[in-house]
Amino acid sequence: MSVPSSVSFQTLSGDFGPVLGEVARLRLSLFREFPYLYDGTEEAEAxxxxxxxxxxxxxxxxxxxxxxxxxxxxxxxAVPLVAEDADFLRAFAAAGIDPATVLYLGEALLEDEYQSRGLGGELLSQVEAHAQALGLPIVAAAMVVRSEDHPQRPRGWRSPSHLLERRGYVMHPELEITLSWQEIGESAPSSKPMRFWVKGLEG
Structure with missing residues (x-):
């Protein structure tokens, strides 16, 4: 599917300050929905x-x-994985993947009405091109693990992992870490399992 002609893409590397507020707005809005159910704050986003x-x-x-x-x-x-927390590095090293070879896709966000219109694929293409420019042969993305019968799971909900799999990313069950955030309805942050999808890029 082709991207709507009214949509343009802006790629930044190094000077994010002026636009971080807009990214934080998207994160707070979209991660509040299933599967993350994130009850975040502007301070935490910053x-x-x-x-x-x-x-x-x-x-x-x-x-x-x-x-x-x-x-x-x-x-x-996206960020080279070596810039992430030690838990990320240990998980990849334990799976036999050198963390220094990986670009980590931190998040891919789209407002609901812009999904299934080609934008997600273009965002991933930009990330993969950046990985190749950095000489990193692997891109990895993580998603929270939720049960099929989770009470907040919307009827007909489709996991974003479908886009990753169409693009050649493979889920690695052995690559799992836990991250903590406060979920809607919680009084304090709690740990959630995160699982990784990995793609090796052709040279």
Whole structure:
């Protein structure tokens, strides 16, 4: 499916400050939905996004719709895995994958009405091109693990993992870590399992 002509993509590497507020807005809105059910704050978002401001080789791609006043309707972030927490590095090393060879796709965000219109594939293409430019032969993405009968799972919900799998990403059950955040209805953060999808890029 072709991307709507009104949507343009902006690729940033190194100077994210002026647009981080727009990325934080998307994260707070979209991660509040299933499967993350994230009950976040602007302060927590600012702290999280500092990883991408400070890390060498970090990438931010924005999708803007000119018919919506140039509003950011999609975004993705990526960073060399070595800039992430030690838990990430240990999981990959234990699976026999050198963390220094991996670009980590931190998130790929799209407002609901822009999904299934080709934008997700274009965001992934930008990330994969960045990995190749950095000489990193592997891209990895993580998703929270939720049960099929989770009470908050919407009827007819389709996992974003379908897009990853169409693009050649393979789920690795042995690659799993836990991250903590406060879920809607929780009084405090709790640990959630995160599982990785991995793609090796052709040279």
């Amino acid at each position: 702290a999280h996004l500092q990883t991408y401001v400070q890390a060498p080789g970090a990438l931010l791609v924005l999708a803007r719709d000119e018919t919506a006043g140039g509003r950011v309707v999609g975004a993705c972030t």
